Amino acid sequence: GESVGLHLPTLSVQEGDNSIINCAYSNSASDYFIWYKQESGKGPQFIIDIRSNMDKRQGQRVTVLLNKTVKHLSLQIAATQPGDSAVYFCAENTYSGGGADGLTFGKGTHLIIQP
Amino acid sequence: EPEVTQTPSHQVTQMGQEVILRCVPISNHLYFYWYRQILGQKVEFLVSFYNNEISEKSEIFDDQFSVERPDGSNFTLKIRSTKLEDSAMYFCASSGGPDTTHEQYFGPGTRLTVT
Numbered sequence: 332g333e334s335v336g337l338h339l340p341t342l343s344v345q346e347g348d349n350s351i352i353n354c355a356y357s358n359s360a361s362d363y364f365i366w367y368k369q370e371s372g373k374g375p376q377f378i379i380d381i382r383s384n385m386d387k388r389q390g391q392r393v394t395v396l397l398n399k400t401v402k403h404l405s406l407q408i409a410a411t412q413p414g415d416s417a418v419y420f421c422a423e424n425t426y427s428g429g430g431a432d433g434l435t436f437g438k439g440t441h442l443i444i445q446p
Numbered sequence: 447e448p449e450v451t452q453t454p455s456h457q458v459t460q461m462g463q464e465v466i467l468r469c470v471p472i473s474n475h476l477y478f479y480w481y482r483q484i485l486g487q488k489v490e491f492l493v494s495f496y497n498n499e500i501s502e503k504s505e506i507f508d509d510q511f512s513v514e515r516p517d518g519s520n521f522t523l524k525i526r527s528t529k530l531e532d533s534a535m536y537f538c539a540s541s542g543g544p545d546t547t548h549e550q551y552f553g554p555g556t557r558l559t560v561t
Contacts, residue, residue: 367552373555374450374537374539374553374555375552377549377550377551380548424548432502433479433481433492433493433502433504434481434489436490436491438488439488
């Protein structure tokens with residue numbers, strides 16, 4: 332059947348290359364940011380988070396950069412693998428809310444890894 | 447590794463019928479959430495729940511929706527009179543608590559189809 336919904340931005344990279352996925356947020360009060368990965372038919376999977384008192388945080392093959400001045404968040408994935416193919420969402424909320432705040436998700440980017 | 451589970455994986459119902467979506471959060475978590483994702487769109491926050499009461503809810507979470515923690519393990523979302531536009535993936539999530547990481551762990555989702 333016909334697919335209905337927003338067209339996701341798509342990023343296509345060669346296997347082994349690095350990828351950078353960008354996200355803009357609008358709420359100046361947000362102080363906690365998270366990247367999630369969503370594979371087809373599954374729930375969002377936590378990748379990495381960062382609080383607003385930092386501008387960079389590294390994980391295994393992933394780095395998140397936060398630029399509060401321009402309200403911009405990016406996710407860098409090093410040496411991409413076929414298993415990295417998924418939709419990536421940024422999300423935000425207020426850490427000071429004590430943990431009960433719902434996350435506000437961005438629109439998502441579809442990352443395609445070319446062999 | 448502990449995980450959030452959801453049942454059923456797919457629910458088909460007729461417009462106007464009541465549905466209950468079920469979730470078992472991670473056992474030592476204190477915060478519970480429901481989100482929905484309409485096909486091809488971003489994940490949207492519905493409600494958060496802590497200490498046996500709603501902490502926060504979005505505009506989507508109107509009087510047709512309710513949540514309950516009927517026992518020590520289950521967390522449910524009820525839609526009283528389903529509408530066609532309620533068709534979506536519904537994700538349950540949980541997180542530790544105010545003095546722990548804010549990381550929200552998502553379940554695999556329930557696909558609700560309203561006909």
